[in-house]
Amino acid sequence: MNALLSRLNALMSPESGADRVVPPSGFTASLTMFSAGAMAFLAVFAMALSLATSRLADRWGAELARSSTVRISAPEEQMAAQTAAVVAILQTTPGVRAARALTDEEQTALLEPWFGPDLPLDTLPVPQLIEVIEDTDGFDPQGLRLRLQAEAPGAVLDDHTRWRRPLVDAANRLRTLGIMSLLLIAATTGAMITLAANAALSANAQVVSVLRLVGARDRYIANAFVRRFTLRALVGALGGTALGMISIALLPEASTAGGFLTGLGFQGVHWFWPLIVPPLAALVALIATRAAALRVLKGLT
Amino acid sequence: MTTVNQTRGGDVIELQEAGYGYDGSALLSGMSLTLAPGSFHFLTGPSGAGKTTFLKLLYAELTATSGRVHIFGQDPRQLSRDEVSDMRRRIGVVHQDCQFLDHLSMRENVALPLTVARRDVSAEASNLDELLSWVGLAQQARSLPPELSGGERQRAALARAVITSPEIVLADEPTGNVDWEMSQKLLNLLVQLNKMGKTIVIATHDLNLIRAAKAQVATRVLRIVGGSIQAAGADL
Structure with a gap:
C-alpha cells in the first residue's frame, strides 16, 4: 500500500520527470485543481439528476403503459348490464391480460382523498371503473373504443396516454437537461483550464525561449505543461467526485411516501458512474491544455 | 556587398x-x-x-x-x-545574457540540452560532472542561477553550449x-x-x-x- 501511495505521489509530484523544466506555477495550479474539483462535484449531481430522471421516465412510462381504465357512466338500471358487456368485450380483446370492475370499496378508497372516508357512494352517480391490465403486446385502443361505443355507449376508455405523455416528456426533458449540464460542465472545465494554461504559458515566455534555444520541440514544451495541468485536474476531480458521492449518499433515504426528490441518489451499479468523472476531467484538461499550449507556442516567436 | x-x-x-x-x-x-x-x-x-x-x-x-x-x-x-x-x-549557443531557467540548479541547466533531447542524463553524469569541474563550477552545481556571479554564469552557459558536443x-x-x-x-x-x-x-x-x-x-x-x-x- 505504501509503495502504491509512493508511486502515486511521485506521479502527482510537479517536480518529477521532464515537466521539471517548467517552473512551479502555484496560483494557476491551485486554480486548476479547485476548478476541476468544483466541476466534478457539480458533475456528480448532474449525473445523479440525469440517472434519477431516466429511472423516473422509465417507471412512469412502463407502469402507466401497462394499465388502462374503462369508465362507465350509465343510468343506474343499465350500469350492471353495461359493466358486464364491457368486461365481456375486454376479455375477448387481444392484448388485454385481465379486466375487472372495481368494487365499491375500491372506488370509495380512490375518492377518499378528495371526499373523506364517509362518502355515501350508493347515493352519488359515480361512474363504474373497470381496470384493464395489458399484456406485453398491448391492445389497439382505437379498435377497442369502437367496440365499446357499439356495445356499451356509456363506456369511455382511458388508456392514460394523456397523463403518461406529459409526465414521460417532462422526465425525458429533465434527463436531457442533466446530460446538457454534464456537457456544459465539461466545456466550462475545458475553458477554465485553457485560461489557466494560457496564463501559465504567457508567464513563462522566457522559459519557452530558453527551451527553444537548447533545441526543445514545441511538443516537448507543451507536454510539460499538459502533464502538470492534467495531473492537477485529475487530483481536483478526484476530490470533487468523492465529495459529491458522499453528499449524494447522505441524502435522505427513498421511501414509499417519498417523491422524486428522495429518489435523486444513485442506485445499484449506478454508483460506479461517477467514477468516470475524474478520468474524464483529466482527459478534458489534457485536450484543453494541449490545444492552448500549441496555440500559444505558435504565437511565441 | x-x-x-x-x-x-x-x-x-x-x-x-x-x-x-x-x-x-x-x-x-x-x-x-x-x-x-x-x-x-x-x-x-x-x-x-x-x-x-x-x-x-x-x-x-x-x-x-x-x-x-x-x-x-x-x-x-x-x-x-x-x-x-x-x-x-x-548548434551550441552562449547568449550574452546567458539565459538560464532560474528554478533549476546549474547542473540541471547545463544538462538541459540533454534533457530536451530525451537523452539519459544519468548515463552522461560523468561527462557532465567533468565539464562542470573543468569550467570551475563543481562546487556550484546545486546552486540556482541567481546565486551565481556573472562570470560563473558565463562559464555555465559555455558548458551548456558544448554538453552535447x-x-x-x-x-x-x-x-x-x-x-x-x-x-x-x-x-x-x-x-x-x-x-x-x-x-x-x-x-x-x-x-x-x-x-x-x-x-x-x-x-x-x-x-x-x-x-x-x-x-x-x-x-x-
Missing part, C-alpha cells in the same frame, strides 16, 4: 546576400559568407553594429529579411518549427565577465572543440582573446561595419 569566402568541403553555414532589418530599416545587409566545418571565427565590430543579430541569424532565432542564410544546407524559413528545433540541437558553437561575448585566466581556460576549451572539427564563432571585443586564439589555431576575424561584414585587417 562584401564577400568573405572560405571553402573547405560542405559548408555548415552559408550566407548569400543576407540581410536583416525591421520597421523598414536594414540593420544588416548584403552579407555573403561561408563557414566551413572545423573553422574558427571571431566576430568584431562596435557596439550596436549587429553582432548579436548576426549570431541570431546563424542559429535561426531570427531569419533573414533579405537574401538567404543556409544552415547545414537548409534555409530555416523553409523549415517547420520542429525541424528548426532539431537543427538547433546541432554540437557541430557549431556560437558564443556572444563569452568572456565578457570573466578574468583573464578563466578567459584563457574557456578559449582553450573552444580551441579543443575546434580541433575536434567543431565550427566556432565568437563575437567579442577582446582583442587579447583573439590574439591568444591566433597563437593556437587558424582563425578568421570578421568585422561588422556599417551593416556589412568584412574580413578584418592583418593588424589583428
Whole structure:
C-alpha cells in the first residue's frame, strides 16, 4: 500500500520527470485543481439528476403503459348490464391480460382523498371503473373504443396516454437537461483550464525561449505543461467526485411516501458512474491544455 | 556587398546576400559568407553594429529579411518549427545574457540540452560532472542561477553550449565577465572543440582573446561595419 501511495505521489509530484523544466506555477495550479474539483462535484449531481430522471421516465412510462381504465357512466338500471358487456368485450380483446370492475370499496378508497372516508357512494352517480391490465403486446385502443361505443355507449376508455405523455416528456426533458449540464460542465472545465494554461504559458515566455534555444520541440514544451495541468485536474476531480458521492449518499433515504426528490441518489451499479468523472476531467484538461499550449507556442516567436 | 569566402568541403553555414532589418530599416545587409566545418571565427565590430543579430541569424532565432542564410544546407524559413528545433540541437549557443531557467540548479541547466533531447542524463553524469569541474563550477552545481556571479554564469552557459558536443558553437561575448585566466581556460576549451572539427564563432571585443586564439589555431576575424561584414585587417 505504501509503495502504491509512493508511486502515486511521485506521479502527482510537479517536480518529477521532464515537466521539471517548467517552473512551479502555484496560483494557476491551485486554480486548476479547485476548478476541476468544483466541476466534478457539480458533475456528480448532474449525473445523479440525469440517472434519477431516466429511472423516473422509465417507471412512469412502463407502469402507466401497462394499465388502462374503462369508465362507465350509465343510468343506474343499465350500469350492471353495461359493466358486464364491457368486461365481456375486454376479455375477448387481444392484448388485454385481465379486466375487472372495481368494487365499491375500491372506488370509495380512490375518492377518499378528495371526499373523506364517509362518502355515501350508493347515493352519488359515480361512474363504474373497470381496470384493464395489458399484456406485453398491448391492445389497439382505437379498435377497442369502437367496440365499446357499439356495445356499451356509456363506456369511455382511458388508456392514460394523456397523463403518461406529459409526465414521460417532462422526465425525458429533465434527463436531457442533466446530460446538457454534464456537457456544459465539461466545456466550462475545458475553458477554465485553457485560461489557466494560457496564463501559465504567457508567464513563462522566457522559459519557452530558453527551451527553444537548447533545441526543445514545441511538443516537448507543451507536454510539460499538459502533464502538470492534467495531473492537477485529475487530483481536483478526484476530490470533487468523492465529495459529491458522499453528499449524494447522505441524502435522505427513498421511501414509499417519498417523491422524486428522495429518489435523486444513485442506485445499484449506478454508483460506479461517477467514477468516470475524474478520468474524464483529466482527459478534458489534457485536450484543453494541449490545444492552448500549441496555440500559444505558435504565437511565441 | 562584401564577400568573405572560405571553402573547405560542405559548408555548415552559408550566407548569400543576407540581410536583416525591421520597421523598414536594414540593420544588416548584403552579407555573403561561408563557414566551413572545423573553422574558427571571431566576430568584431562596435557596439550596436549587429553582432548579436548576426549570431541570431546563424542559429535561426531570427531569419533573414533579405537574401538567404543556409544552415547545414537548409534555409530555416523553409523549415517547420520542429525541424528548426532539431537543427538547433546541432548548434551550441552562449547568449550574452546567458539565459538560464532560474528554478533549476546549474547542473540541471547545463544538462538541459540533454534533457530536451530525451537523452539519459544519468548515463552522461560523468561527462557532465567533468565539464562542470573543468569550467570551475563543481562546487556550484546545486546552486540556482541567481546565486551565481556573472562570470560563473558565463562559464555555465559555455558548458551548456558544448554538453552535447554540437557541430557549431556560437558564443556572444563569452568572456565578457570573466578574468583573464578563466578567459584563457574557456578559449582553450573552444580551441579543443575546434580541433575536434567543431565550427566556432565568437563575437567579442577582446582583442587579447583573439590574439591568444591566433597563437593556437587558424582563425578568421570578421568585422561588422556599417551593416556589412568584412574580413578584418592583418593588424589583428
